[in-house]
Amino acid sequence: MEERIIDVNFGPQHPSTHGVLRLRVKLNGETIVEAHPIIGYLHRNAEKLSENKFYPSVLIFMDRLDYVSNHNMELGYVLAVEKLADIEVPERAQWIRMMVVELNRIASHLVWLGTMGLDLGMITPFFYTFREREKIVQMFEMLSGARLTYNYISIGGVYKDIPNEFKDKFLEFYNEFPKRLEEIQKIFDENEIFIQRMKGIGYLSPEDAMSYSITGPVLRASGIKYDIRKKFPYLHYDKVEFEVPTSNECDNYARYKVRIEEMKQSLRIAKQAFDRIPEGEYFNPVYRKQGLLKIKGKGEVYSRTESPRGEFGVYIVGDGTYRPYRVRIRSPAFHNLSATNIMVKGLKIADMIATISTLDPVFGEVDR
Amino acid sequence: MINVLLFIEYILKYLGIDFSVYGIYGQYVQEILVYLIASLLILLAASLTIIIVIYIFRKYMADLQQRIGPNRVGPYGLLQLIADALKIFGKEDIIPDRADPLLFRFAPYIVFTFLVLSYLVIPYGNLFGIDLTFVNVKYTLLLLIAFSAIAPIGEVIAGLSSGNKFSMLGALRAAAQDLSYEIPMVISALGVVVLLSGYGDSLNLANIAKYPWPLAILEPIGFFVFFIAMVAKMAVVPFDLPESESELVSGFNVEYSGLRFGIFYLGVFGSVFLASLFISVVYLGGGSDFIFYGSGYIWLLIKAFIFMFIFLTLWIALPRIRVDKFMNFGWKILLPLSLINLVWSVMLVGLGVF
Numbered sequence: 001m002e003e004r005i006i007d008v009n010f011g012p013q014h015p016s017t018h019g020v021l022r023l024r025v026k027l028n029g030e031t032i033v034e035a036h037p038i039i040g041y042l043h044r045n046a047e048k049l050s051e052n053k054f055y056p057s058v059l060i061f062m063d064r065l066d067y068v069s070n071h072n073m074e075l076g077y078v079l080a081v082e083k084l085a086d087i088e089v090p091e092r093a094q095w096i097r098m099m100v101v102e103l104n105r106i107a108s109h110l111v112w113l114g115t116m117g118l119d120l121g122m123i124t125p126f127f128y129t130f131r132e133r134e135k136i137v138q139m140f141e142m143l144s145g146a147r148l149t150y151n152y153i154s155i156g157g158v159y160k161d162i163p164n165e166f167k168d169k170f171l172e173f174y175n176e177f178p179k180r181l182e183e184i185q186k187i188f189d190e191n192e193i194f195i196q197r198m199k200g201i202g203y204l205s206p207e208d209a210m211s212y213s214i215t216g217p218v219l220r221a222s223g224i225k226y227d228i229r230k231k232f233p234y235l236h237y238d239k240v241e242f243e244v245p246t247s248n249e250c251d252n253y254a255r256y257k258v259r260i261e262e263m264k265q266s267l268r269i270a271k272q273a274f275d276r277i278p279e280g281e282y283f284n285p286v287y288r289k290q291g292l293l294k295i296k297g298k299g300e301v302y303s304r305t306e307s308p309r310g311e312f313g314v315y316i317v318g319d320g321t322y323r324p325y326r327v328r329i330r331s332p333a334f335h336n337l338s339a340t341n342i343m344v345k346g347l348k349i350a351d352m353i354a355t356i357s358t359l360d361p362v363f364g365e366v367d368r
Numbered sequence: 369m370i371n372v373l374l375f376i377e378y379i380l381k382y383l384g385i386d387f388s389v390y391g392i393y394g395q396y397v398q399e400i401l402v403y404l405i406a407s408l409l410i411l412l413a414a415s416l417t418i419i420i421v422i423y424i425f426r427k428y429m430a431d432l433q434q435r436i437g438p439n440r441v442g443p444y445g446l447l448q449l450i451a452d453a454l455k456i457f458g459k460e461d462i463i464p465d466r467a468d469p470l471l472f473r474f475a476p477y478i479v480f481t482f483l484v485l486s487y488l489v490i491p492y493g494n495l496f497g498i499d500l501t502f503v504n505v506k507y508t509l510l511l512l513i514a515f516s517a518i519a520p521i522g523e524v525i526a527g528l529s530s531g532n533k534f535s536m537l538g539a540l541r542a543a544a545q546d547l548s549y550e551i552p553m554v555i556s557a558l559g560v561v562v563l564l565s566g567y568g569d570s571l572n573l574a575n576i577a578k579y580p581w582p583l584a585i586l587e588p589i590g591f592f593v594f595f596i597a598m599v600a601k602m603a604v605v606p607f608d609l610p611e612s613e614s615e616l617v618s619g620f621n622v623e624y625s626g627l628r629f630g631i632f633y634l635g636v637f638g639s640v641f642l643a644s645l646f647i648s649v650v651y652l653g654g655g656s657d658f659i660f661y662g663s664g665y666i667w668l669l670i671k672a673f674i675f676m677f678i679f680l681t682l683w684i685a686l687p688r689i690r691v692d693k694f695m696n697f698g699w700k701i702l703l704p705l706s707l708i709n710l711v712w713s714v715m716l717v718g719l720g721v722f
Contacts, residue, residue: 008537030692120614121613122687123684124433127433193687196690197689348690
């Protein structure tokens with residue numbers, strides 16, 4: 001039979017491209033010959049805009065990078081500025097930050113789990129995961145007053161102290177979430193079609209993962225135990241107990257498993273952080289008095305944090321003025337997405353969709 | 369027990385509408401009038417069924433997903449579908465430049481017409497002494513299979529005439545899927561035909577449905593194959609390959625809008641209920657009387673609704689199977705199973721067990 005290769009353009013408006021991913025796909029029947037991601041449809045110029053803003057004002061751009069895990073984005077930038085300007089942060093704020101960031105990781109993975117179901121044609125789990133996420137979002141609303149762009153983690157501490165009602169809400173969530181997660185997991189794991197669609201699909205070898213500088217759950221699912229929280233601990237990650245789930249399967253199912261395990265570990269960390277929040281200031285008293293706008297920095301810093309998608313790096317060059325000279329963001333989803341072609345080559349269209357959804361790209365962050 | 373056509377004729381005579389007094393041509397006119405009324409009856413019933421199925425689907429899905437579902441338009445959201453229909457009629461009917469305009473316009477009607485024709489063939493059983501069998505020729509089973517096999521052709525035409533790559537892929541999938549479930553379906557239905565060969569015309573659906581006990585107990589393999597084939601025939605999750613929203617955007621109907629899209633949409637739900645009726649007629653005794661005389665129609669509806677809920681649950685709960693996996697499944701598992709079932713039925717008949 002004669003081979004006819006057709007060019008198909010997936011996206012940027014397509015139900016399962018997680019935003020505005022565009023894929024130029026060469027198809028031979030249903031089989032993928034080549035797939036090249038084309039990005040930039042959500043480019044908002046966060047890096048360049050930051051150069052004209054005061055240090056605390058840049059935070060709003062960070063909030064809007066990865067709109068699924070905003071706290072993580074804020075944390076990366078805030079740590080960098082604190083390192084640059086040598087700002088001390090009270091203990092209470094550090095523990096609160098850790099708890100909030102881990103809760104945010106759970107929320108982010110829940111969004112991923114639901115949308116992955118949608119990509120496979122399962123409509124129902126989406127509602128279950130969003131129901132659970134809603135509880136986390138309500139907690140964040142208690143803390144910061146916002147549901148999406150929190151702007152909560154601030155330079156020098158956190159924006160507001162924990163309200164009293166938060167305690168009950170958190171404990172309720174802590175007790176209930178494992179049960180709910182198990183329920184949701186059952187929908188996926190006890191489904192033969194799901195297993196067939198995920199196992200052995202989208203293979204990413206450890207060598208490839210490393211050479212494409214892939215990080216986060218995708219890397220760990222390829223069998224490499226690399227977690228910045230363990231390797232280069234920030235906040236108080238060296239003082240809490242948690243495990244880094246890995247898998248040697250390197251396929252979609254492994255990535256699914258790793259993320260599920262990560263949610264459980266995140267809950268563990270959040271609980272430990274919650275228990276250890278000390279009394280005291282939640283914001284640096286010096287800066288509370290003089291305001292954040294007077295922050296100056298000279299030199300270069302790079303802060304790396306483990307966002308739900310991988311290593312989120314913020315590189316800041318300060319020239320001694322009130323504004324950063326250069327802000328560079330290392331976006332994990334961008335690097336993860338670059339491996340699309342080697343992962344989906346030779347697969348069917350349906351598998352390509354599933355594979356990309358296990359990479360969990362968020363385009364606010366990819367395009368910056 | 370009188371046939372529904374005869375019943376309509378009596379009613380017409382009772383109302384004083386009788387053309388047969390004007391000689392032989394008058395008789396023809398009368399007959400055509402009766403058929404026309406019967407067809408309209410089916411069309412109305414089918415449309416009403418589709419509306420009910422859509423409403424049930426929405427509420428049921430909302431319930432499983434911990435939502436409320438339609439609840440604003442009318443009491444309990446009952447008029448939501450009418451509001452949706454009005455919205456859809458108001459939409460612009462776009463025909464893309466690349467499309468073949470004639471076939472593009474024509475395709476939705478192929479799907480819907482043959483869907484309604486399939487409804488016409490189903491024997492609905494006995495309702496208070498009226499035999500609701502509209503078409504009672506010798507080979508209604510073949511007729512039903514043939515009608516329901518034409519609907520995917522409409523999908524293929526729609527996909528290929530749209531001039532869109534996604535819809536083309538959807539059309540190819542529709543064709544491939546059609547082939548891989550149709551043959552096992554026909555062969556597993558043949559098992560029933562063989563089994564009932566001692567009971568008169570066993571290719572006649574009304575005759576098959578007259579056998580009151582569920583044949584699914586005698587032929588579990590055939591029932592299984594037929595059930596899977598029915599799910600595939602409806603082209604809903606897990607076998608909604610021609611449409612597969614998350615892969616091909618909307619598959620074969622991606623370019624359709626307005627009324628024509630609405631017809632495809634109704635067609636899906638129409639085929640869900642048709643499949644439920646089909647499987648209950650062939651494998652579960654259909655509209656045969658049970659316990660009470662004249663209750664066959666109600667039993668058929670109960671059976672069909674049970675099946676409908678099973679189909680809808682599958683739709684809501686499962687992910688989509690991959691194309692090549694489904695083809696493998698159809699040709700390597702369903703087809704041999706249906707052949708085994710055929711041999712099994714021949715054995716049952718030949719050994720005199722049945």
